[in-house]
Amino acid sequence: MAGHNPWPDEGNTGHIWDEDLRELDNPPPLWWMLSFYAGFIMIIFYTLYYPTIPLTNNSGEFTKGLTGWTAIEEYNEDFQVLKDWRVAKFADKEEQLAAMSVADILKDDDLRQYAVATSKVLFGDYCAACHGAGGAGNPSFPVLADDDWLWGGNIAQIEASIKNGRIGNMPAKGMMGNLTDEEIDSVTDYVIALSEGKANDASFAAGKAVYAKGMCLACHGPMGKPLAPAGAANLTDQVWRFSSDRQTIRNVIAHGVNVKKNGEYIEGTRQAIMPAFKERLPNADVNVKRLAVYTHQLGGGQ
Numbered sequence: 001m002a003g004h005n006p007w008p009d010e011g012n013t014g015h016i017w018d019e020d021l022r023e024l025d026n027p028p029p030l031w032w033m034l035s036f037y038a039g040f041i042m043i044i045f046y047t048l049y050y051p052t053i054p055l056t057n058n059s060g061e062f063t064k065g066l067t068g069w070t071a072i073e074e075y076n077e078d079f080q081v082l083k084d085w086r087v088a089k090f091a092d093k094e095e096q097l098a099a100m101s102v103a104d105i106l107k108d109d110d111l112r113q114y115a116v117a118t119s120k121v122l123f124g125d126y127c128a129a130c131h132g133a134g135g136a137g138n139p140s141f142p143v144l145a146d147d148d149w150l151w152g153g154n155i156a157q158i159e160a161s162i163k164n165g166r167i168g169n170m171p172a173k174g175m176m177g178n179l180t181d182e183e184i185d186s187v188t189d190y191v192i193a194l195s196e197g198k199a200n201d202a203s204f205a206a207g208k209a210v211y212a213k214g215m216c217l218a219c220h221g222p223m224g225k226p227l228a229p230a231g232a233a234n235l236t237d238q239v240w241r242f243s244s245d246r247q248t249i250r251n252v253i254a255h256g257v258n259v260k261k262n263g264e265y266i267e268g269t270r271q272a273i274m275p276a277f278k279e280r281l282p283n284a285d286v287n288v289k290r291l292a293v294y295t296h297q298l299g300g301g302q
């Protein structure tokens, strides 16, 4: 290969393949050399300018660079710019939310949609733990995405539920607390019959009498449907606040809901408390309204 070089004067290295493929010995072009040296200069520049070299003492420290620049600071600054932009962009709408009543917000399509769109994260952070994602409910926590309301489903009632909280009260063993075990059994059967639309069957007459004796109707209405929303459950539908099995229903009747004695819950009573959010929510003046509008459109707002 090297012994025979048919092109001795062209400055090749003497390496020839496939008879005529030669390696030449030209200097690189000037532009290439300049970029090459510029690269070295940039390395020195970057090393001095930016945080670069980890220190060897395992402290997690590194050289800080001449300006103290860090990526996280730049990110935070950019993020702040974005936040400021959003605040400025939506300032009008936020002011309107603060100034208007929930009823008026509901009538204003644009504002209503804005309130709903900006509620999702808030609902996830403050409500979903109890009420489930999208208000789908959880055992012992009411569904918000249906039209079965304990405390009323118009926008003002929903707002009041969120703002001031709600505590349902049901006495144990009837209004006077004087129902016997037997009576509790028969009224339990009557309540189940109510939910199945069979309450008028003669076989539930005894339970019906207990329903009257225990004054259940004062809260649950004469036919198992509360006359006005004041926290009592509708007993005529298949929506159960706690559970649909007979034992749970009987327990509610026997031990009541949120029944306290000497400041302590009695054994077996159901605890059902909706906390007041006027102090828990950041920026509560606006956020309670926002969430009321959001909850109202989940499914059953009236």
Ligand code: HEC
Binding pocket: 123, 126, 127, 128, 129, 130, 131, 140, 141, 142, 144, 148, 149, 150, 151, 152, 153, 158, 161, 162, 166, 167, 168, 231, 271, 272, 273, 274, 275, 277, 291, 292, 295
């Ligand atoms: C710690 C659990 C908990 C959290 C958190 C919670 N709730 Fe409730 N909420 C309840 C309970 C329990 C009830 C039912 C009260 C009752 O039985 O009387 C309730 C009732 C309600 C009601 C009334 C429902 C009806 O049928 O009338 C609304 C509206 C409501 N919650 C909205 C919200 C919103 C919006 C949030 C978030 C800001 C929220 N809740 C956060 C537990 C919670």
Ligand code: HEC
Binding pocket: 150, 168, 169, 170, 171, 173, 174, 175, 187, 188, 191, 210, 211, 214, 215, 216, 217, 218, 219, 220, 230, 231, 232, 233, 234, 235, 239, 240, 241, 242, 243, 249, 252, 253, 257, 272
């Ligand atoms: C002072 C009002 C009051 C009286 C009286 C009352 N209840 Fe209730 N009842 C309530 C409230 C409030 C709830 C709980 C609603 C909630 O927190 O979800 C409730 C819940 C229930 C439940 C559970 C419903 C469900 O969906 O899981 C049953 C069953 C029930 N009551 C039956 C009765 C019977 C039977 C009587 C009479 C012996 C009675 N209640 C008397 C207020 C009352």
